[in-house]
Amino acid sequence: MITEYIRYTVPAEIKDDFIRGYTQAVESLKASSHCLGYELHQGNEEPENFILRIQWDSLDGHMHGFRNSPEFQPFFQAIGPFYKYIQEMKHYDLTALAWTRA
Numbered sequence: 001m002i003t004e005y006i007r008y009t010v011p012a013e014i015k016d017d018f019i020r021g022y023t024q025a026v027e028s029l030k031a032s033s034h035c036l037g038y039e040l041h042q043g044n045e046e047p048e049n050f051i052l053r054i055q056w057d058s059l060d061g062h063m064h065g066f067r068n069s070p071e072f073q074p075f076f077q078a079i080g081p082f083y084k085y086i087q088e089m090k091h092y093d094l095t096a097l098a099w100t101r102a
Contacts (some may be wrong), residue, residue, distance in 0.1 A: 001036060001055055001056065001057060001058070001094070002055075002056050002057075002058060002059050002062070002091050002092070002093060003053060003054070003055050003056070003091065003092050003093075003094065004052075004053070004054045004055075004056060004062060004089070004090070004091050004092075005051060005052070005053055005088065005089075005090055005091075005092060006051070006052040006054075006086060006088070006089045007049070007050070007051050007086070007087040007088040007089075008049070008050040008051075008052070008082065008085045008086055008087065009048055009049055009050075009085055009087055010048055010049075010050055010082065010085050011048065011085075012047070012048060014082075015047075015048070017081070017082075018050070018082050018085075019040075021078045021079050021081065021082060022040055022052070022078070022079060024074070024078040025074075025075045025078035025079045026038060027074070028071040028072065028074050028075035028078075029054065029071075029075065031071045032065075032066050032069060032071045033057075033065075034056055034057050034058075034061035034062060034065040034066045034069075035054060035055070035056060035057075035066065036055040036056065036057060037054075037055045038052065038053065038054045038055070039052070039053045040052050040053075041053070056091075059091055062091070
């Protein structure tokens with residue numbers, strides 16, 4: 001498994017459009033066998049900041065499996081207008097330092 005983090009800075013006047021775009025886009029993520037889950041977070045102190053966390057089965061599953069699938073085009077069409085607001089888009093591997101309270 002690999003986790004992709006996408007950080008956005010979205011102007012306040014298009015925040016609702018951004019959330020609507022991702023509301024459509026996540027249907028493509030749900031339909032992809034390569035996507036294991038996602039979360040969209042909005043900044044508390046700086047509400048123009050958003051972080052999208054997507055868990056993929058593998059880097060190859062994301063970069064080749066999803067991006068070459070029929071699900072990718074509707075995904076990109078829904079979020080394409082917000083691409084210019086991306087501050088970071090990177091993949092990360094989980095380290096041994098992880099804990100969650102049950």
